[in-house]
Structure formats: structure tokens, C-alpha cells
Amino acid sequence: xxxxxxxxxxxxxxxxxxxxxxxxxxxxxxxxxxxxxxxxxxxxxxxxxxxxxxxxxxxxxxxxxxxxxxxxxxxxxxxxxxxxxxxxxxxxxxxxxxxxxxxxxxxxxxxxxxxxxxxxxxxxxxxxxxxxxxxxxxxxxxxxxxxxxxxxxxxxxxxxxxxxxxxxxxxxxxxxxxxxxxxxxxxxxxxxxxxxxxxxxxxxxxxxxxxxxxxxxxxxxxxxxxxxxxxxxxxxxxxxxxxxxxxxxxxxxxxxxxxxxxxxxxxxxxxxxxxxxxxxxxxxxxxxxxxxxxxxxxxxxxxxxxxxxxxxxxxxxxxxxxxxxxxxxxxxxxxxxxxxxxxx
Numbered sequence: 001x002x003x004x005x006x007x008x009x010x011x012x013x014x015x016x017x018x019x020x021x022x023x024x025x026x027x028x029x030x031x032x033x034x035x036x037x038x039x040x041x042x043x044x045x046x047x048x049x050x051x052x053x054x055x056x057x058x059x060x061x062x063x064x065x066x067x068x069x070x071x072x073x074x075x076x077x078x079x080x081x082x083x084x085x086x087x088x089x090x091x092x093x094x095x096x097x098x099x100x101x102x103x104x105x106x107x108x109x110x111x112x113x114x115x116x117x118x119x120x121x122x123x124x125x126x127x128x129x130x131x132x133x134x135x136x137x138x139x140x141x142x143x144x145x146x147x148x149x150x151x152x153x154x155x156x157x158x159x160x161x162x163x164x165x166x167x168x169x170x171x172x173x174x175x176x177x178x179x180x181x182x183x184x185x186x187x188x189x190x191x192x193x194x195x196x197x198x199x200x201x202x203x204x205x206x207x208x209x210x211x212x213x214x215x216x217x218x219x220x221x222x223x224x225x226x227x228x229x230x231x232x233x234x235x236x237x238x239x240x241x242x243x244x245x246x247x248x249x250x251x252x253x254x255x256x257x258x259x260x261x262x263x264x265x266x267x268x269x270x271x272x273x274x275x276x277x278x279x280x281x282x283x284x285x286x287x288x289x290x291x292x293x294x295x296x297x298x299x300x301x302x303x304x305x306x307x308x309x310x311x312x313x314x315x316x317x318x319x320x321x322x323x324x325x326x327x328x329x330x331x332x333x334x335x336x337x338x339x340x341x342x343x344x
Contacts, residue, residue, distance in 0.1 A: 022136035022153040022212070022250070028059040028126045029235070029249040030119060031095045032187075033081060035070035038091045042179025045092035048112050049187060052094065054325050055116065056123045057276075057342055059096075060233070060251050062169060063189045067091070071175055072186065076167065076193035083198065083244050096122035097246040132156050135164060135234030135250040141227070146219040146255065148194060150234060152202055153212040161239040162207070162247070163199030164215060168192045169251070171229045191230070194219050198244050199237045227256035228273065253278075270330055276342035280317040284330060289313060291331040294341070297324070317343070 032049045034041040053061040065072040066081035081087070084098045093102040094115060101122050103114035138149040152164045168191040177184035194217045202213045221227065232252035237244040253274045272282050284292065292315060294302040305316040315328075326341040 022151055023134045024131060024155055025058075025134070025250075026127055026129060026131040027249045027251065028056070028123045029097055029246060030056060030059050030061040030123065031081075031084070031098075032061070032063045033066060033084075033088060033091060033093045033095070034063050035065055035067040035091055036072055036176050037067070037069055037178050039178045041092045042177040042184065044112065046177070046179065048116060049092070049094075052116055052119050053187065055120055057324050057344060058127060059123050060249055061188065062233070063187055065190065072173065072189055074190065074192055076197040077190045079193075079197035080165075080190075085243075094119055097126065097249075130155065131248045132158055133162070133236045134248055135166075135236065137166075137232045137234070137252045139232065139252070139255060141256065144221045144223075146221055148217040148219065148232065150195075150215045150217065150232075151212055152215075152234070152236060153210070154207050155209060157207065157209045159206050161204040162202040163237045163239075163244070164195065164202055164213070165197070165199035165233075165235040165237060166194040166215070166217060167233040167235070168194060168219065168225070169231050169233045170225060171231070172226075173229075188231075190233075191225065192219070194232075199235065202236075228254055230255045270328070270337040270339040272328060272339050272341055275339075276344045278344045280319065280321050280343070281314060282317075282328075282341065283312045283314050284328070285311055285313075288332050289330055290333075291329075293329045295327045295329065297327070302326070 030052060034045070049061065064077045064081055065074065066078040067073060084095050084100065086100055088100060088102060090108070093100060095101060096119055099122065101115060101118040103111040103118055105111060133152060133154045136151050140147045148166065150164060150166050169188050170191050171188050173186040173189050174183055175186055176182045177186065195215065200215055231254055234250040236247040238247045270284070272284055275282060292304070292306060292313060294304050294315070294317065296302065302321065303318060307314040321343055323343050326343060328339050328341050330337045
């Protein structure tokens with residue numbers, strides 16, 4: 001616990017150089033194909049995606065804006081979607097590791113319950129198997145330039161043509177969404193490719209268990225990106241029948257600390273970092289906070305430990321905390337604020 005505690009303390013310093021080991025976990029990628037102009041994407045599709053994300057905490061649920069007229073469009077998003085199968089004639093649509101799981105009626109409508117169940121079934125079937133390979137990252141900020149070292153490692157011996165794609169994703173983007181309005185808070189969303197759109201070559205042929213490959217990148221961050229809500233996404237691709245398919249997905253922690261130069265007042269929403277968390281710890285800005293409590297989705301109170309460091313409260317969850325969705329309640333200025341916490 002002390003090691004993790006001082007790791008979080010380090011994140012609160014002035015500089016932010018962070019290394020993350022290669023994850024050996026198998027992480028399915030759930031992709032919602034969407035657009036800001038799409039009304040169903042911002043109404044029933046918005047709610048369905050929330051349900052899918054909550055039901056599959058072991059997976060990464062990502063919004064992909066492949067339409068050129070969407071305000072969150074990026075060419076790399078369209079390139080990735082182009083290799084998914086089969087392509088959809090309408091929006092929204094859901095894929096797991098690039099395979100469509102949207103369930104349609106004979107008239108072309110979408111069965112929401114069946115779609116949610118199909119996504120869950122696909123994720124569960126993927127998690128039965130160990131990961132062939134994974135990615136880890138080291139990064140550093142040089143003003144607005146993000147310097148990245150990405151490492152891909154194979155856990156089993158295999159043969160094929162593999163590549164590593166490195167991408168920027170961002171949480172809680174405030175942008176227009178048809179069906180919601182100008183201030184919609186978008187779920188984790190694909191932003192940009194750091195590597196080539198469908199990855200940079202790793203190996204073409206035999207690869208041994210334990211063999212690794214390193215790639216270095218720089219990324220000039222646009223001014224409208226929020227550093228402490230950005231993460232790195234790594235996708236190991238493999239060519240099969242001249243088409244790239246997803247082998248595994250890895251995602252970094254957030255790329256910067258929560259800024260301390262912005263005063264928190266009673267109108268601000270609650271920010272938790274990191275979220276998702278992978279080590280039973282998270283931090284909350286300590287501005288007039290009177291009480292913090294954490295509950296599971298059934299309303300059971302979790303016994304937590306807290307440590308104060310400067311303007312932050314570091315919250316330690318119990319060691320036996322299971323993966324899943326939790327609710328963090330904070331009382332500040334006699335008002336209660338709540339935020340969902342994901343434990344991976």
C-alpha cells in the first residue's frame with residue numbers, strides 16, 4: 001500500500017513523467033459507431049451505451065466518430081471503422097473487437113436488449129482466453145508536446161504479421177450532441193492516431209514468447225484537448241486474409257494530473273483521478289470537503305482509508321475490492337456530489 005501511496009504522491013508533483021508496464025490482461029474493445037448529428041446516438045443510443053459500459057468493466061468502451069460531418073470526426077477513426085465487419089448502414093452501432101454485435105429487427109430497427117446481451121456475450125467469450133500480446137507506455141510532457149515510448153510484448157509464441165497502433169482517446173469531452181444539446185459530456189472518445197492509422201509494423205513471421213518491440217512518438221496536442229482527461233490506447237493488430245484484426249487492446253492511465261490552479265466551487269462537478277483505477281486508489285481535490293463515502297451498485301458502504309496531501313485527498317479502497325462500478329459521494333459546503341468510479 002505504501003508503494004502505491006507514494007506513486008500517487010509523485011503524480012501530484014510539478015513534472016509528470018509516467019511509466020506503465022505492459023499489461024498482460026486481455027481487454028476487449030467495445031466500439032460505438034456514432035456521430036454528433038445523429039439523434040438516436042444522443043437519445044436511446046446514449047443510454048444504451050451507458051448500460052453497455054457499466055455491464056462490461058473489463059472492456060474499454062470507446063466512441064468512434066467515423067462520419068466526416070460529425071464534430072468529433074477524425075480520419076483515423078474512419079480508417080479503423082473501415083476494417084470492421086460488417087459495416088453498418090445506420091447509426092448508432094456497436095462492435096466488439098471489430099465485429100458487429102448490433103441486433104436488428106426485420107424492419108431495420110435495433111433491438112436494444114438483444115444488442116446489449118450480444119455485446120456482453122462477446123466480451124465474456126473473449127475474456128476466456130489469455131492475451132497473446134499487450135502494450136505499455138512511458139510518456140512525458142514537454143509543454144504541449146507529448147513524448148511517448150510504446151512497448152509491445154508477446155506473451156506466447158506465434159506467427160503472423162503484427163503491428164502496433166497508438167492512439168489518443170479523451171474522456172468527458174464537452175461538445176454538441178443531437179438529442180442532448182451543446183453541452184453534452186461525451187464518453188471516452190477516439191481523438192487522434194499517434195502511429196499510422198492501422199499501426200506500425202512489429203514483426204512478420206515467427207515471434208517468441210517474451211519478445212518485445214519499442215516505438216517512439218511525439219504528439220503535438222491541440223489546444224482544445226484536456227491533458228488530464230487524455231489516455232493512450234494501444235491496439236495490437238494482426239493481418240488475416242489481407243485484413244487487420246484486433247489481437248488485444250491496452251489503455252494507459254490519464255496522461256496528466258488534475259490541474260490545481262482552478263478554484264473548485266459549489267457549481268463544479270466532482271472530478272476523480274484516475275478513473276478507471278487499477279490499484280484500489282484514487283484522488284479527489286480537497287476543497288472544503290467534509291466527507292467522502294464509496295458505495296457499490298447495491299448501495300453497500302465500502303470501508304475506505306484517506307490520506308491528505310496538499311490540496312488532495314487520496315482514497316484507499318479495501319484490498320479485496322472487486323472490479324466493477326462504484327459510486328463516490330462527497331459532501332462539500334453541505335451539498336452532496338456523486339461520481340461513478342470504475343475499478344479495473
